[in-house]
Amino acid sequence: MALLEVDSINTFYGRVQALHGVSLSIEEGEIVTLIGSNGAGKTTTLRTISGLNPPAKGRVRFRGRDITGLAPNRVVGLGIGQVPEGRRVFHRMTVRDNLFLGAYVRNDRDDIRGDEEQMLTLFPRLKERRNQIGGTLSGGEQQMLAIGRALMSRPKLLLLDEPSLGLAPIMVDTIFQVIRDINQRGTTILLIEQNAAKALAVANRGYVLETGRVVKEGTARALLESPDVQRAYLGI
Amino acid sequence: MTAPETEQPTILALQGVTKRFGGLTAVGNASFEIKKGEIFALIGPNGAGKTTLFNTITGLYKPTAGQIIFQGRDVTGLKPYRIAHLGIARTFQQIRLFAYMSALDNVRIGEHSRMHAKLWDAVFKTGRARREEAKVTERAMELLEFVGIRQQAHNYARNLPYGHQRRLEIARALASDPRLLLLDEPAAGANPQEKRELMELVQKVRSQDITVLLIEHDMKVVMGISERIVVLDYGEKIAEGKPQEVRTNPRVIEAYLGKSA
Amino acid sequence: MKQPRILVGLALASIALAACGNSTSGGSANKGTIKIGVDLPESGAETSNGIPTLNGVKFAVQQKGSVDGFKLEYFNLDDAVNGVHDAVKGAQNVQQFVDDPKVLAVVGPFNSGVARAEIPKTNRAHLVQISPANTNQCLTKDIYIPTALSGKPDVDCKAAGLPFPKDLRPTGANNYFRVATTDDLQGPAMADFALTTLSITKVGVASDAEAYGKGIADTFSSRFTGKGGTVVKRQDFPNASQVHDFTSFLRAAQRAGAQGIYFGGTDSNNACVVRNQMKGIFADSAPFMGGDGIVTGQCLKDAAAQAPGMRGTVATVDASQRPDAKATIDAFKAAYPNASDYGAYTMPSYDCTQIIIAAIHRAIQANGGNMPTRQQVLDQMSKTDYTGALGHTSFDDKGDTTNKVVTVYEAKGSPVDWASVKAFDYTNGL
Amino acid sequence: MLVVLLAPKAASDLSLFVQILVIGIANGAIYALIALGYTMVYGIIELINFAHGDVFTLGAFLSLPLLGAFGLTEGKSSGVSVYLALILIAAIVMLLTGTINVVIERVAYRPLRNAPRLAPLITAVGMSFILEGIMYFWRGASPIHYPDLIPNPRIPLLAGATIGLKDIIVIVVAIVLVILLTVFINGSKLGKAMRATAQDREAAQLMGIDINRTIAATFFIGAVLAGAGGVIFGLYFNSVRFDLGFGVGLFAFTAAVFGGIGNIQGAALGGLAIGLVQAFSNAYYQSALTDVWIFAILILVLVFRPTGLLGMQVPER
């Protein structure tokens, strides 16, 4: 049984239909990436999974349970963490408070403290800044904080929305390394990236979205070698 | 595509421009010159102060110290609209169109500063106002044509596809008839095809005798079109030069590009 | 287009509804209807002022029923907005009377400030207006504080910020009458009472800054200081109804040596909340004084435990003390049995209505039994020579009553109620 | 400037000066309690909750029948049992106003959370009318005497000035509530959730925070404080009126902005400042201009320091 199953969802913004029957599935332990151009519906797919934009039609199943239409906070509680586009760290709260809030759905106080230490070890730059407020961090640091925060809920599945957007090349490398590390520690990852080459380099499988529809899917290798993908998304 | 003559006059000169927010130095002592007619890129890691520098040049922020000279005139601390009048136009990192106005109206806003109809004309819809409207509309359509989205003229900006929104933003900037165009990450979120088209458009703009200053993370774009590059890190300039020189500069590699670039 | 049609529908419905009026008839007659407009504050915090006063008019109209074959009706409008009297609403109300050709006279308003806004409108229409309760001197006289009060040169109304009577009467002729006497007597009456009966010489004075409240506070102060007393602290509260804490003022007055407080204003402007807040700052025996604006049941409630010891003046005779008026009052109380139906201005408004009906009667006679014009009614008003619940009333050339009595009331007894304790007759001057 | 204006007054009659100071602080404490509700609600959903002042008045109105039910009448009840009963009554009222405010949020604001910004503002005004209308219908438009239940022995301060027991109670209660609230917001999980929701609603949801419940909790806490304020107001001034919340609420809101809207200590400070300005202006200057001073100071503060006295000085993005 797949960890996450998205079954032909239609999602609207007002009257505008953003997704037309998108289906995908993710197995435990995988890194799956969604690639596509801007406006193709990648972020909408993520928001539909996490409950921010409930679908008008179709189902979302997580570990066999139907989570369609659940409120986002409930979805988090079930084990889906999300790093939203644009990082969205709490600017007026300290790094530690940000991490603390990441564990909001958990009640095991001591473990939370332990996890917090772990995150600070995972991201040494955050450790130096643990009592600084989020707004004073640089873009890369904020991205790390956002990832660390999402991990604090101990998600089974982590949704990452454009983690490299607007980051310097050197920072992009670091972030992708982090993604690999997290996955190796046992977190399944759904990754949205406009940097298709890098995304496919870390992913096991991928889906290509165009105008709200899945137009292609396959292993990362297969996609990397597909001429269509190469022409449209890899710029070769 | 012709490279500019080496001895073009300076169009924009930054002299020790510094911007601090509280204790945080966003831009520290930035100094460089842009020659008339060139395509000039500003790169650097996140938080290096690139957008802050743009905001400072276009008057959204007042610099804490330093001077900004545009076409020989000190424009430091002028209001944004004054700077736009003087001939600096820009786009934004996160697209900032007037979402609920048509593409045409977006461009016509760009022409605002070049219009002369007074309150009286507006209230009574005088002949002068009508004539001016017609002229402005015609030119706005030409600009939409120039960036290649004429067919979108009557659509709300927010309903345009992403790539067209980027183009519309450029059309709006061009409407104020600038001498210098500032582009803030124009290729962000674009696919390779769009990036190629964008590079062509930038060249086309430059061929209209408009100098271009851009911020961009995409090295293919930066290296592909810019003639000179300045690298900022933590608010300080760490390198300046032709793409080739910058690409191989060890400090740039360490602070910004990393091994893979 | 759906919405516009609904709106048109609403508009039509509104017009249809407008056809139902709220005039109440009394008696039967067939020559037509004559209406008496009544403008009083009838709702909210003003209920205790307006309703007993309105009852006086109702009672008089119901008693008479008709005059010379014309059916008599009263047509009452409320000049309170959100529960507080409002000059603009008053002006709109009298405009409505002016617009209605059957209205030959207006009783009201209650508040002098409202009267100032209304008189120009009724004056242009030559419509008689008679108030049971207005006391501000500048409605009829040019002098705000006469020499006789203060010992200083006259202060005229303009200097006090109020228009001259002639400014309110664009036609140049008078159309305004009243049965209460004026504040240049009401304030001094309390000053005389404080100095002679209460034997105090230092007071703090405040007002709600309205024409009425400031008027009595000023005339009180003039008389009080003129006769050797001292006003140790003076303050006006132009938004008194929104003030919840008067203790700063009371504290300052007490520190300055005040033995009592005079507050010119109405209970709807929190006058009697001031009394309650004197507790703990002044001794309980320290008097709290004011004008007719505090001689109300609401005031007793607001002052609560502090109510005993309040004194207020009313600028008319206390009808209940006149044996001649007993029959009328008893009849009224039989028709209006609730305690809250009767107030200090019930009999004055009853007399006002009787005076108007008499004038209309004379006008009909003068017009050969036909419906008189407003001007004809007006012409008859100045010839008034009427004896009623308040005693004898006639009008001087300004429209003021010649019956110049001010009664002092005190809150006392158990349960606490207002009782008249002294009357000052100033018919022959101060 | 204030020092220049007040110093000679203090020198000429120190006793009066201290007395006025006490009045100002006590009034300020009440403003502070109400301002907290404005500041919290604005902080979390950027809504000027015009109905909040009326929730405060409702607190006072709701306590009136409870006083009767507990057999507390003016002049007859005294002793420790009065205080115990009052604490119980205050607790019931706080619970009631809190619940009512949650209902108001549910009915009038939550459905409009994604509507144009002005729509909830208008419903807030509408709710204000509704609450005032209910109180008007219930008790009429005239001032209502609130039983005077607490003895007010005066305790000497300096220079012959005194402070009443009531003043002390008001001030202490306000300080305690502000401290409790600050600790709660900064330390507790729900408090952190409130701050997170205030900063980025969507991101907060992604942390697993139920923003509807968090916003409701904010309304609840704000109204609990307002309800307490209402009871204290009644006991202190012994007079309440259905439209009291409008004027007092406006000043409390001013206090919240003055201190830096969204900031708890700022609201308390702002309340204090407004109470003092009001007391001194009423006592020493034209009371007619008191409100003008208050609003003029508000405008000046905003023009020169747009985020208020203690406003956030942190980059927003």
Added chain:
Amino acid sequence: MSRQVSSSDSAMRWATGFFRDRNRTIYTILLVGALLFPSIADITTGGEGNHLVSTAADAGVFVLLAIGLNIVVGFAGLLDLGYAAFFAIGAYTYGLLASGLLSGSPLHQEFHFPFWIMLFVAMGVAAAFGAILGAPTLRLRGDYLAIVTLGFGEIVPRIFRFLGAGSPIGNWTGGVNGIAAIDPPTLPFFLTGPWVGAPIQVVKPFDFSDPIAYPMDFYLLILILVVLSIFAVNNLQNSRLGRAWMAVREDEVAAAASGVNTVAIKLLAFSIGASFSGFAGCYYGAKLSTVGSENFEFIVSVTILIMVVLGGMGNIPGVIVGALTISFVNFYVLTNLPDYASSIASTIGLDFLNKSSGDWIGLHDEVQRLNYLIFGLILVVVMLLRPQGLFPSRIREQELEKGTAEEAVFDLREGSPE
């Protein structure tokens, strides 16, 4: 020039036609209704429609006010919670310069300028105050601007109330008592000449000093003023200026970077918006012949704002309908409801309800006590049902669909790092 937006040409033409028609339909209905209203009022009330006409004229004042506030709130997106202040300034300008009041001021000179000139003077004075208030405050972020305007709205009536007799600088405003006996308008000779009089009788004598003809005259006057205003505002909206207002509303930073002097544009919106209320205030003072500070309190500002929002911000016909609806509720429904209630009660045999007994003060007064509640309920229910207003502009409609709350406006003075 209208902003036609649609994906294909034919759809665009259809949409343009339709939307144009909608506004045109509303305008036509309103104008016809306005012209017929006096006759209808007269017929339905049996010749006593004067009061209705007069009330309708008062509603016209609010239409003017709503049109003016719509410029500030609807076009430029600036929340103004103190708009009544400008209304007050307009009314006092006329009141002071066309009554005897100033003879009691330190000037010792009264003025009686003609109404027709004062209309424009009041407009100018209000506009100037709009600019004076706007200049230092328009740089403020959205809600802070709203609060400052609220403060200004509170200060103005209080200052008018303070500057009466006994103020340190003398009596300039009549204080708490306001101004009474303000001059009615008088017509210039050529309009009142013999040809409009009894001999010809084509039109009723148009004479403001005649108290009987008065409501009709004022009604016609406000109708003319409203029509002129609609004309002017429509042109403004479709001009370079209207476009700039919209741009500032959408994105202030982008507008500034595109060369729009945002502060000047906002100032202009404030000023022009204020000028309409000056206009309205002058008329209001003349019609009532009295002006008092208590008629320009916060509640008035809020009421006008409600009219704008309820009608549909940014859409002129919508705003007019909003103003008429709220005026109808305020001046008519709520005023007459107690009477209807008590007459209905007596018709259906429940007359005992009309008697007061104990706590029950009679149905009439009990219903009157419900006014606040009813008005509040109407506001809440209407906003819940139609958050975008009755006739929203198309832009607002779309915004609502997407569910965007307006973004906080960027602070141009002190920014923050990227």
